[in-house]
Amino acid sequence: MDELPGWLPGWCLEHLGGEPAEVLFRRESTSVVFGLRLTDGTEVVVKSRPEDGRAESCVTAQARLAERGFPCALPLTPVVGVGSLAVHAEEFRPGGEMLRGESxxxxxxxxxxxxxxxxxxxxxxxxxxxxxxxxxxxxxxxxxxxxxxxxxxxxxxxxxxxxxxxxxxxxxxxxxxxxxxxxxxxxxxxxxxxxxxxxxxxxxxxxxxxxxxxxxxxxxxxxxxxxxxxxxxxxxxxxxxxxxxxxxxxxxxxxxxxxxxxxxxxxxxxxxxxxxxxxxxxxxxxxxxxxxxxxxxxxxxxxxxx
CATH class of the missing domain: 3.90.1200.10 (Aminoglycoside phosphotransferase (APH), C-terminal lobe)
Structure with a gap:
């Protein structure tokens, strides 16, 4: 919890209705991804990445597919600017194994x-x-x-x-x-x-x-x-x-x-x-x-x- 960026608790409270109570995971690549359990027990994923003009289109397309039943996480917020970052939250969709093999x-x-x-x-x-x-x-x-x-x-x-x-x-x-x-x-x-x-x-x-x-x-x-x-x-x-x-x-x-x-x-x-x-x-x-x-x-x- 001490390693969360300073803007994140307030962002979660404003856009998701609760502050983080527990960090489920943190991953970093081109985006920084936090899996969080909020104070009301809701589990969510918050993603942030440098704002380069791409995020809104990507999240909109993801939302359309999720709404139709395609197997992907449903976005819970639109893309929100936080300084130089583009941030959104989506449902936590845990589980599923990686399918490996060369057949x-x-x-x-x-x-x-x-x-x-x-x-x-x-x-x-x-x-x-x-x-x-x-x-x-x-x-x-x-x-x-x-x-x-x-x-x-x-x-x-x-x-x-x-x-x-x-x-x-x-x-x-x-x-x-x-x-x-x-x-x-x-x-x-x-x-x-x-x-x-x-x-x-x-x-x-x-x-x-x-x-x-x-x-x-x-x-x-x-x-x-x-x-x-x-x-x-x-x-x-x-x-x-x-x-x-x-x-x-x-x-x-x-x-x-x-x-x-x-x-x-x-x-x-x-x-x-x-x-x-x-x-x-x-x-x-x-x-x-x-x-x-x-x-x-x-x-x-x-x-x-x-």
Whole structure:
């Protein structure tokens, strides 16, 4: 309780009707997330992140899906500005196990959830949540290959292997050449962001990570990332292949050749971003190793030439 930010108790009292009595959990990534039990016993989640113009659209879309019965937490407040932060509260939706494994059945189950999610988002109208999340921001307009991120750009870029940079160059060139309409989609569709009760999905989390990109790019990124249950991990090529095929089946629409190429290209962008991160920070080379092993075949399927 002593580590809660000073604004939080008063915010909870004003917007939720009670102050925090107990901290259930605290997590920090691009957002800071508090699980709280209030003085009246209500359990809630409060999320804060730097205000960058994205939060209101993301929370609105999440609310629309939750109201329709999609398995995600229902927002309890709108987005509220607190200094430089965008803050909202949502219901606490605990439980659910992470679904792990490399079988075709598991890949298809993830694809089915993503297809259902995309079906629902297709009927939601919000302002595009731009800029897109940093790990999926291949469509940036900043100078250079990577989106401008001071905390990464200040590090020694010579540590990034040439194959990572070449992969990112080829992927971005192919993605930017696509003439496809943008839609709303989830750009962090990783195993740790889903909870399951057996074979039924119980909760999809991290709605801060909605993006505005072509459907094929969003599905392709999900096909590469869906197995990540901790540190980011690129799925096996066979898993991505099953995911993409199942996704098209569940959506009832086959991708055109160009869309499939875009999907395969997008499956590599986040992996290249994560590999760059590992190289710059000297962490375990998980994405570095899988990118080295898979880039050539994924680039071939993407028709991503230099």
């Amino acid at each position: 075709t059945e598991i890949a298809a189950r993830y694809a089915e959830v993503f297809a259902r999610l995309m079906d629902e988002l297709a009927t939601v109208t919000v302002e595009p949540p731009l800029p897109n999340p940093r790990w999926s921001r291949w469509d940036h307009t900043d100078p250079g290959l990577w989106p401008s991120l001071d905390f990464l750009d200040a590090l020694d870029q010579s540590r990034v292997p040439a194959y990572v940079t070449e992969t990112a160059v080829r992927v971005r060139k192919r993605l930017l050449a696509a003439d496809l309409p943008c839609v709303l989609g989830h750009a962090d569709f990783e195993a740790h962001n889903l909870g399951w009760h057996g074979v039924e999905v119980w909760a999809v989390h991290d709605w801060d990570s909605l993006a505005w990109q072509p459907e094929a790019a969003l599905a392709g990124a999900a096909s590469g990332a869906f197995m990540s249950g901790g540190p980011p991990l690129l799925a096996p090529i066979e898993g991505s292949e099953v995911f993409l095929a199942a996704y098209q089946d569940f959506r009832g629409r086959a991708f055109a050749v160009a869309e499939l190429e875009v999907a395969w290209a997008a499956s590599l962008w986040a992996a290249a971003h994560n590999a760059r991160w590992e190289a710059l920070h000297g962490t375990a080379p998980l994405s570095l190793d899988t990118l080295r092993a898979q880039a050539s075949e994924r680039l071939r399927r993407a028709n991503a030439v230099l």
